[in-house]
């Protein structure tokens with residue numbers, strides 16, 4: 001029986017491209033504060049391990065169609081700082097991009113959130129693949145992209161040295177003796193690398209957790225190595241359970257080869273459950289969400305310039321191996337037509353049937369629109385009742401595919417509530433998720449030890465690579 005780690009990957013206007021259009025959904029980023037606070041309160045009552053805030057250092061009209069929650073949002077560090085004040089136990093993980101951040105500034109902000117929250121802060125380090133981010137920071141994208149992992153390794157190393165500037169007992173605060181600090185226990189960072197140079201020490205006390213738990217999200221071999229050597233949690237995109245088992249084994253092998261206890265590396269996958277009272281109800285929600293996704297053919301004179309190129313009948317034709325570009329998007333997909341599809345096309349029909357209950361031979365056959373959406377909207381969706389979702393979670397945990405999940409909610413707040421109030425109690429009933437918080441800090445929730453101070457103890461491999 002695996003104890004699953006469960007966090008909420010918070011996207012205030014919903015994590016599915018058309019979620020903000022669903023009846024009753026939150027849809028105005030100017031009102032995010034109330035939704036963030038409400039989500040945090042519901043999540044903490046459900047005993048989720050943490051709230052997770054991704055980041056994207058650019059915006060544009062193209063995001064409206066693909067990732068609308070990225071168009072305008074609260075900065076992750078601001079969000080976790082705000083929520084630290086309205087919660088007491090749940091972890092709070094913010095994302096920062098090492099390619100465009102300053103380590104001293106980030107160390108200060110993150111140590112501060114950890115002290116303000118009683119040790120509940122976490123930090124997701126990404127290196128960023130968004131070209132516009134370079135322009136937003138006065139940088140050349142190719143140069144930044146080329147060295148982003150070398151810089152990230154230095155960045156993570158420096159963060160730990162900055163967080164450890166004050167030993168745990170460096171601050172004496174002895175009013176009678178008039179001694180405020182023990183200077184022998186205040187350490188400079190003194191780092192001179194190829195990409196970063198930091199003297200230090202940091203002017204914030206050591207975080208409650210010593211070092212914040214570090215998450216890393218990525219897909220490339222360099223990303224896998226960075227996670228294996230430097231992160232406590234690896235956030236990975238996986239296509240199915242078999243792939244997840246393989247990725248987790250690969251990451252743990254890399255961690256072991258790097259000299260760390262590979263069990264300290266937790267592998268987390270994002271998942272987007274659509275939860276209904278019945279499976280048919282869940283499928284009707286997924287069906288309506290699919291129908292609310294716009295496709296190129298919705299504009300008689302052609303879609304806006306920023307519209308995703310892959311969301312069209314022309315693009316679908318390529319995948320199906322059959323030219324459907326001249327047909328109506330609402331044309332029913334019958335068994336006779338499916339018989340002409342390529343293997344990937346037939347798989348797509350099965351995905352649509354699983355998610356929406358629409359089978360080619362049924363009373364409500366899928367339409368070409370449904371196939372365009374299934375092919376162009378990337379979401380690791382599970383559709384069903386709370387029991388169905390819990391069974392899938394449990395199966396992944398028992399198969400050694402993941403240590404936990406970052407749960408995305410397609411529609412806010414309805415689908416987040418459905419998960420927190422329906423699926424979580426089912427997981428607790430099955431004994432794969434605790435009914436109470438097991439400790440005070442995010443490290444306690446994640447089962448991670450508090451690391452030694454790097455200035456006074458050798459770097460334990462699980463807390464980052466020792467740079468030469």
Ligand SMILES: Cc1cc2nc3c(=O)[nH]c(=O)nc-3n(C[C@H](O)[C@H](O)[C@H](O)COP(=O)(O)O)c2cc1C
Nearest residue numbers: 054055126127128129217218219220223235236237
């Ligand atoms: C599950 C997952 C979540 C991610 N979240 C973010 C994010 O919040 N912000 C970001 O800039 N990049 C994010 N990324 C992108 C990665 O950080 C990285 O930029 C991208 O995977 C390309 O780099 P790579 O090829 O080295 O992985 C995420 C990637 C994955 C797999």
